[in-house]
Amino acid sequence: MAAGRLHLILLAGGLGLRAQGSDNVPKQFRPTGRGLLFTVSLGEFLSLDQGSGFRPADLILTVPDDWREAAAGALQKVDIPWGLAPAGTTRTGSTWNAVRELEALHAPEPEDLVAVHDAARPFASADLLVRLGRAVTGAQGAVPGVPVPDTIVQSNEGMASYLERSTLLAVQTPQVFRWNPFRAAHAWAATQGADFTDDGGLMAARGLDPVVVPGEPGNWKVTTTGDWDRAQALLEPS
Numbered sequence: 001m002a003a004g005r006l007h008l009i010l011l012a013g014g015l016g017l018r019a020q021g022s023d024n025v026p027k028q029f030r031p032t033g034r035g036l037l038f039t040v041s042l043g044e045f046l047s048l049d050q051g052s053g054f055r056p057a058d059l060i061l062t063v064p065d066d067w068r069e070a071a072a073g074a075l076q077k078v079d080i081p082w083g084l085a086p087a088g089t090t091r092t093g094s095t096w097n098a099v100r101e102l103e104a105l106h107a108p109e110p111e112d113l114v115a116v117h118d119a120a121r122p123f124a125s126a127d128l129l130v131r132l133g134r135a136v137t138g139a140q141g142a143v144p145g146v147p148v149p150d151t152i153v154q155s156n157e158g159m160a161s162y163l164e165r166s167t168l169l170a171v172q173t174p175q176v177f178r179w180n181p182f183r184a185a186h187a188w189a190a191t192q193g194a195d196f197t198d199d200g201g202l203m204a205a206r207g208l209d210p211v212v213v214p215g216e217p218g219n220w221k222v223t224t225t226g227d228w229d230r231a232q233a234l235l236e237p238s
Helices: 037-045 065-074 091-106 126-135 179-192 199-205 225-234
Strands: 006-011 058-063 082-086 113-118 141-147 153-156 159-162 169-171 175-178 211-214
Touching: 006 037, 006 091, 037 065, 037 113, 037 126, 058 065, 058 091, 065 082, 082 091, 091 179, 113 126, 113 179, 126 141, 126 175, 126 211, 141 199, 175 179, 175 199, 179 199
Parallel strands: 006 058, 006 113, 058 082, 141 211
Antiparallel strands: 113 175, 141 169, 141 175, 153 159
8 A cells, every 4th residue: 555645743742750850841842952852853754855755744743731832932943834732631632632633734645644753752763764654555553663671571469470572572653554544543542531552552452453663772762860861961962
């Protein structure tokens, strides 16, 4: 199946309390040497040329109400159509808000693609986005995964059940999906009040297991204060 346009949903609706500064600014809106944190991965994705076939055609950013003005100011120089969606009470709710805002901004065609990315992962590469987009050919979605370095157990009433590490992967974002099944899955979740830790999990719950492509070890998530310090050092201008 040929892909159409690629639409980008960037999730920046969390409060980021564990990496929040002393000024109570959520991590995704804290300044770095390359702009506010949420703009770093966006700039990387927009570095793709149109000929790649996977440069985002438009953007929806989920944002807490108190940070809409800051977000809009940071997006003024973005050269694609964009819109702001309110943060939901859950991750899945935020994405559903973005879906509806995207439909109002630039109604996707059935075979279009949508990429969902966490703003707290500033180091995802444009190459990863392209590989995910290509992997969706013949599938409903694609997610990146990296090997798990630790031994993992499942606790059952205090007893450890060991899982086979060679089959385990840590899932990252961005994740890319075909528009129609993605939209239908989120409509279902909205009616059921269901919440998932990522969109691939929602798709799998609807019988639409995404394919897995190799992720990037450097595509880690800024979660704690230590993560923030490390990210800020890496994002200093060279």
